[in-house]
Amino acid sequence: MTExxxxxxxxxxxxxxWLIFVGAALFFFRTxxxxxxxxxxxxxxxxxxxDAIVVLGGNSLDRGQHAYSLYRQNFAGKIICTGGNVPxxxxxxxxxxxxSEVSRxxxxxxxxxxxxxxxxxxxxxxxxxxxxxKDYAExxxxxxxxxxxxxxxxxxxxxxxxxxxxDSGITLLYSGAPSSSYDEAIWWKSESGMIMVNNEYMxxxxxxxxx
Numbered sequence: 089m090t091e092x093x094x095x096x097x098x099x100x101x102x103x104x105x106w107l108i109f110v111g112a113a114l115f116f117f118r119t120x121x122x123x124x125x126x127x128x129x130x131x132x133x134x135x136x137x138x139d140a141i142v143v144l145g146g147n148s149l150d151r152g153q154h155a156y157s158l159y160r161q162n163f164a165g166k167i168i169c170t171g172g173n174v175p176x177x178x179x180x181x182x183x184x185x186x187x188s189e190v191s192r193x194x195x196x197x198x199x200x201x202x203x204x205x206x207x208x209x210x211x212x213x214x215x216x217x218x219x220x221x222k223d224y225a226e227x228x229x230x231x232x233x234x235x236x237x238x239x240x241x242x243x244x245x246x247x248x249x250x251x252x253x254x255d256s257g258i259t260l261l262y263s264g265a266p267s268s269s270y271d272e273a274i275w276w277k278s279e280s281g282m283i284m285v286n287n288e289y290m291x292x293x294x295x296x297x298x299x
Contacts, residue, residue, distance in 0.1 A: 122276045129240040129288050130272070133261035138164045138232040140225075143195075144217055144245065145171020145187035147238055147265070152194035154265035155236045159195075163234055165204060167195055168224070170217045172209045214245055215299055218252035225258050232259040239264030239272050240288050244295055251299070 093101070141164045143155045148171075155167055171187030178185050185193075188207035195205050208224060211217040225233065237245045242264045249260055266272065267281070275281030 123273070126240065126272060126275050126285055129243045129285065129292075130264055131242045131246045131262055132239075132264050133234075135163055135234060135261055135263060136232075137162070138234045138259070138261060139230040140164050140166040140168050140232075141234045142221060142236060143167060143169045143188075143191045144214070144235065144237045144241075145169075145173060145191075145211070146241075147267075148175075148187055148190040148194055150238060150265040150268050151236050152191040154263065155191070156195050156198045156200065158234060158236070158263060159200060159204075167192075167200070167205045168221070168233075169195070169205065169207045170209075170211055170220065172212045172216075214241075214248050215252070215295070218249045221249075222252055222256060222258070226256070230258065232261070234261045234263055236263050236265055238284070239266060240275075240284050244288065244292050248295060248299065 135158070141155050141158050143151050152169075158164070159167055169188040169191035171191065173187050174184045175187060175190065178190070186207065186209040188209045192205050192207045196202055208220055211220040221233070224230070235245060235249060242262050246260075246262050249262075253260055267284070270278035270281035270284070272281075275285055
């Protein structure tokens with residue numbers, strides 16, 4: 089039936105059939121593939137009592153609330169908030185607070201004593217936060233910390249922090265704050281979830297190439 093077809097045409101047909109097969113497989117298993125691509129970005133630890141809980145800069149609402157929840161569960165008696173960027177919405181209304189201070193105020197509003205919550209405002213990236221926190225931990229004798237970031241950030245955060253803290257003797261644990269704007273289990277059904285996952289894969293590539 090295909091005797092009169094040239095080798096070049098046969099090759100093209102084979103490629104077309106392969107593309108159709110791959111496309112069909114991607115379609116039928118799309119939920120599993122999308123779920124796995126989100127899960128790949130999450131790296132969390134089994135938590136134990138530590139010297140401090142760290143709230144990384146960005147999304148102070150979700151991360152601050154999650155850190156407060158861990159504090160209430162007695163995972164640590166100190167909370168350290170980082171982030172030297174100023175959220176654009178605060179600049180727009182003339183209230184230029186650092187992300188670290190926003191997180192700190194949110195936690196204090198829950199009734200935590202001010203002596204238990206500090207803000208470090210020199211770092212503006214995950215890499216800079218790791219360096220700043222390592223210096224702070226060494227100067228203050230901290231031996232263990234629970235690092236809180238958004239769930240889909242924890243893979244990249246753990247890679248950056250583990251490298252920065254290598255041979256420091258300081259134990260790092262990671263805990264992801266659930267998003268209040270999308271469900272991580274079905275992130276592709278939300279625009280904000282799609283933006284988050286796309287951006288995080290780009291950041292993973294960037295940090296892989298730069299650090």
